[in-house]
Amino acid sequence: MLTQEEDVDAHALRRQGWTISAIARHLGRDRQTIRDYLNGKTVPGERRQAPDAFVPFLDYCRQRMADDPHLWATTLFDEVRELGYQGGYSTFTRALRRFEVRPHCEPCHGAKGRDVAVITHPPGEEIQFDWLELPTPPEQWGVGEHAHLLVGALSHSGRWRAQLAEREDFPHLVQALDQVVRKLGGTARRWRFDRMSTVCYPSSGQVTAAFAAVAKYYGVGVDICPPRRGNRKGVVEKMNHSAAQRWWRTVPDGLTVEQAQSGVDKLAARMDERRRTVTGAKVTVGELAAGEALLDIPALPFPAEMTVERMVTPQGLVQFEGNFYSVPPGLPGAKVRVVHRLGEDFLNIATISRAVIARHRKAVRGAGQTIRDAGHVVALERKVLESFSDRAPCKSKVRRPPSEAALAEAERLRGRQVTGSTAERVVIDLSHYAAVADRLRTVPPPKEEENKE
Incomplete structure (x- = not known):
């Protein structure tokens, strides 16, 4: 060239x-x-392009994709290979994208491949909420295969806060919501959710009666995203991605729930320093959020009743929200239920059958305190002392023959074997059978007796 x-x-x-x-x-x-x-046959600076091996098969691929828009590329590749295509699979898929062979399917592409409108969010108008499932949490958390993080983001400024939760049921949702809005410094006028079953009926999008009471309590409106329109709450979705990659990905195994919560709180506060351009001026997310007029929230959270199952430790303690509470002795390893109504100062510990066995004043979440009832302490000490012995352990290499009582019991068992059942007591004397046989041999046959008469 x-x-x-x-x-x-x-x-x-x-x-x-x-x-x-x-x-x-x-x-x-x-x-x-x-x-x-x-002669102008070759142009300087341009290499001669080899003929595209895909072009002869383009019409066939378009027709197959028109017949079945969800046809796998691997299946179509197998078909064109049988028709004589010599290229590799990566070259084939690259050609499918270059020629845009696969038609657009609206139900399967919520936002990809279509126009997206820019949604304006006035200051203080909306908070977007979403659950983030966190895989493979530390085993000592005791939450199973996933931990749960509720993320709430102000749609206008992008400030976000998050709260770890044990589950995604209604009481934990209410508790996490209350914690998030308090960390944000107030609530916006409307809350936006996807179609989570604790907020609305997924099929219709209508708000449930239980969550309607929560919205009335905080004085907010509720907006439900249309089905398969996750980009409608794109602010919180982006924050989910940041939390998963910048915080959860680096959480070590030895971290407690409270330490992990502190870590995500620090990340959220640090991200308030992100820069934004508003009407040509450079501002931070924190400065934008400070200008949002948020509504005041009630002094206490919505009084939802939370019930969680716990296992009693050998010390007679039950763990709940980073603190330990005592129960009566004699229950190590037993499953109990901790019942707490949000906003109240006390909690109850009950058996699985709902019988209350302890009542304590609730300590501050994550304080690491051990709350013991004086009666439980005395009863536990008495139980431990009763089972305690100062005797030396028994020797194993000693001679101890059976005692008189044991020998008498053995004789009783031997006599029971002799006179046990009726069949065992029957004695068969074969001499009786022999006498009967002799008599039968001396009796004449029936025919001979008739002839004598």
Whole structure:
């Protein structure tokens, strides 16, 4: 391939009367190459493109995709290979994308491949909420395969806060919502959710009666996203991604729930320093959020009743929200239920059958305190002392023959074997059978007796 300079020189020398062979020797190129450039068959700076092996199969692929828009590319690749296609699979899929062979399917592409409107969010108008499932939490958390993080983001400024929860049921949702809005410093006038079953009926999008009471308590309106329109709450979705990648991905195994909560709180506060351009001026997310007029929230959370199952430790303690509470002795390893109504100062510990066995004043969440009832302490000490012994352990290598009582019991068992059942007491005397047999041999046959008469 000739450069632009070589192409210019070749054309100039040709106009001066040079032969193609002389020009080829002068430039150090092949004569056919010089001839192609002089004839305009080849353009300088552009390599000759080999024929696209996919083009002959383009119409067939378009027809197959029109018949079945969800046809796997691997299946279509197998078909064109049988028809003579020689390229590789990666080249084939690249050609499918280049020629846009697969038609657009609106139900399967919520936002991809279609126009997206820019949604304006007035200050203080909306908070977007969403659950983020966190896989493989530390085993000592005792939450199973997933931990749960409720993320709430102000749609206007992008400030977000989050709260870890044990489950995604209604009481935990209410508790996490209350914690998030308190961390944000207030609530917006409307809350936006996707179709989570604790907020609305997923099939219709109508708010449930239970959550309607929560919305009335906080004085807010509720907006439900249309089905399969996750981009409608794109602010909180982006925050979910940030929390998962910048915080959860680096959480070590030895971290407690309270330490992990502190970590996500620090990340959210640090992200308030992100820069935004508003009407040509550079501001931070924190400055934007400070200008949002948020509504005041009630002093206490909505009084939803929370019930969680726990296992009693050998010390007679039950763990709840980073604190330990005592129960009566004699229950190590037993499952109990901790019942707490949000906003109240006390909690109850009950058996699985709902019998209350302890009542304590609730400590501050994550304080690491141990709350013991005085009666439980005394009863536990008494139980431990009763089972305590100061005797030395018994020796194993000693001679201890059976006692008199044991020997008497053994004799009783032997007599029971002799006179046990009725069948065991029957004695068969074969002499009786022998006497009967002798009598039968001396009795004459019936025919002989008739002849004598």
